[in-house]
Amino acid sequence: MPCCELHPRVMTPEDEQRELEELPADWWPPGVLDRRSRVAAFYDGAAVFLTGATGFVGSLVLEKLLRSCPRVSTVYVLVRDKKGVPLRERLRSHLDKVVFSKAREACPDYLRKVVAVAGDCTQPGLGISPADAAELTSRVSVVFHVAATVRFDADLRTATVTNVGSTCEVVALAKRMPNLKAFVYMSTAYSHAPRDEIDEKFYAPALKAEELLKLISVMNDEQLAQILSLLMGDWPNTYTFTKAIAEDLIRSEAVGLPASIIRPSIVLSTYQEPLAxxxxxxxxxxxxxxxxxxxxxxxxxxxxxxLVDCVPADMVANATLACAWDTWCRHSSQTPTQRATAEPVIYNYVSTPRxxxxxxxxxxxxxxxxxxxxxxxxxxxxxxxxxxxxxxxxxxxxxxxxxxxxxxxxxxxxxxxxxxxxxxxxxxxxxxxxxxxxxxxWTFKDDNVASLLVRLGEADRKLFHFDIADYxxxxxxxxxxxxxxxxxxxxxxxxxxxxxxxxxxxxx
Incomplete structure (x- = not known):
């Protein structure tokens, strides 16, 4: 206690820390949350590779990285080259959107941290130049593959090339990264829509990825249209069908990697951040x-x-970033022998169970x-x-x-x-x-998501809020x-x- 107004108590750093810990997280001053967050700390000095950064959920993942992980080193984003518009200008125009307004305030040097990589998910090798690929493989430690065609009416060729082909290329790139700590693939809770109960595990798809990719390479669009219903069976559309096949590709090709799959259900608008x-x-x-x-x-x-299963987009972005941290925690806690055979972890981010x-x-x-x-x-x-x-x-x-x-x-x-x-x-x-x-x-299981929430600290739960029970x-x-x-x-x-x-x- 101070002895008088002229002699206030001089607080040591330890005193400040003790008083801070006694306060609820809602009262912590700006900047304290990210310093006390283990999830945010996971991205300290990290170079991240993100596909789908100009899409709906991908934009929110990028925004959250810039706003709540201030010590992230670099975020490489795959951007399609457009004739007449320089790549950097396309990225700047995207980052000037209102959804990034708070991220620009929190991260003034965002234009330095976000690096555009010319590429295209529909092209072999993602259309990335050898020089850019070499930089990515040597520097990146966290990969988020969010890019996809989400149109239910997309033709089979477009859906396959974008959703399956690109996944194959991203996994191949991730395998070449010696510093890889986490690879997170964004799927959908309805990837196995023909089933009534969907657990956080892999299910066999109708076709293997290599079979479908070979099929579209030897058949024209008219032939594919004729056999579409036979190929898809009970899958309701090409989106869920190709997502199921892409998941199986992750299961077989990402064994031994610190990999995971997040499956959000129907994605609504943002709930609270950065804009409601x-x-x-x-x-x-x-x-x-x-x-x-x-x-x-x-x-x-x-x-x-x-029952309808839907989740807000900002909570999906928060859960995705937390999943990468959890993926690394799980992977690093295993022995080398266990890692070599461990399958990727699946997180069903859904609302109906809770x-x-x-x-x-x-x-x-x-x-x-x-x-x-x-x-x-x-x-x-x-x-x-x-x-x-x-x-x-x-x-x-x-x-x-x-x-x-x-x-x-x-x-x-x-x-x-x-x-x-x-x-x-x-x-x-x-x-x-x-x-x-x-x-x-559908009946969904979300045990992995529930256990992730339990492992989060108070700062993490506040900074990366995705507990659907609070919605x-x-x-x-x-x-x-x-x-x-x-x-x-x-x-x-x-x-x-x-x-x-x-x-x-x-x-x-």
Whole structure:
């Protein structure tokens, strides 16, 4: 205690440390969390290689590395070369996006730390030059392979080359890295969708990677299309099909490496960081949410009672970075003999085991986001969920197609471009792609994720927050719908203003 105001107590570093440890992590001052985090310390001085850095989840992994791992040495990101645009400028433009605003503040020298590597996941050797490959193999100690084509309607050749071929090339590159501490491959919780129960283990795919790669090399697109259903069997789309094959490739080719696979389920927008409700694309469930929030989507083929499994994107990024640390901890604790035969570890990052949510409750939470709808909504906001396919078809015709014909006919007669039929065609295409996930329920096991959470310290749990049990479904989903409504309505108003300006300019 100080003896008076003129003689305050002089605290030693040990005193400061003791007082700090007595405070909850929420009260720790800036900079203390990363210094006390074992996960952040894992990246001290590390050179990281990241694919998919310009995609949705990949952007968040890169952002989190820069913001919360300030002592990371270098982050090499694979960037496709684009004619007329220098590689460095493409990277700078990406890092100038609003999602990186906090990372730029936390890491002022981000342009020095992030190094663009010219390449392409669809090319042999990832399209990387020999000089760049030599630099990567000599320096990199952590690899994240996040790049993938996530489109459910991608043709088999595109999905195979991107999801399987690139994985083969990244593993081959990782094998040449003498300093490798962790290799993390991002898959999906639905890679083995034909199964009802999915544990954190490997399952045999329909084909081996080398068989599928050879098949697409000797057959043209028309031939592949003819045998597609025979090849995929019960897999719902080429995305999950090729992810299952890529996982098997990891199992066989990454034995002995400090390797792991993270399987997130349906990825939603960010929950809290770096910006709440940020989303990198308008495809899949994001597009469906946007369509329903502005009164465009009114019927969905969905089982109300089934559990939906979805996770926020920022928690996926946090879990991915923590998995790399855990992968190294597991690997380094083994004997050389054990390492030589150890299979990669699988982490199912899912919500149903620890924080379940039904589609019925999801829709009720989402409905709260429409309590204050905009007067510029396209129609009254409501959605009918129908489990039976024939009832959904009838509802889609009555609530979507017939209104589209009426509105587009009116627009045509007024000399304007019909738009509603095309919009509903796209919506139905997305709905059909998501139908297998909206009408079926899976049982997931997440023991490895649960044990990882137990091993994390207080600073790690705070800095790399991914405990799905803490996720507030009601808050996130209601705000998410409201956000989509404002975004869609604002875009429509902007387009209308631009159209009127253009029409006045050209005298229409």
């Amino acid at each position: 409700l940020w989303v990198g694309n308008m495809y899949g469930p994001t597009a469906a949410g946007a369509g329903s929030s502005v009164g465009l989507l009114h019927a969905m083929h969905m089982d109300r009672s089934a 924080h379940p949510l039904s589609y019925d409750l999801l829709c009720r939470y989402a409905q709260k986001g429409t309590d204050y709808p905009s007067i510029r909504n396209l129609w009254v906001v409501y959605v009918v969920l129908l489990k039976e396919k024939y009832l959904y078809v009838i509802a889609a015709v009555v609530l979507h197609l017939i209104p589209a014909i009426i509105v587009d006919s009116f627009l045509y007669l007024k000399g304007m471009k019909p738009i509603l039929w095309n919009m509903y065609s796209k919506i139905h295409m997305v709905s059909q792609a998501l139908e297998p996930f909206w009408t079926k329920e 507030d479904w009601e808050w996130h989903l209601s705000l998410l719908v409201l956000h989509y409504t404002l975004l869609a309505v604002g875009s429509a108003v902007l387009l209308l203003v631009l159209w009127r300006i253009l029409a006045a300019h050209i005298g229409l």
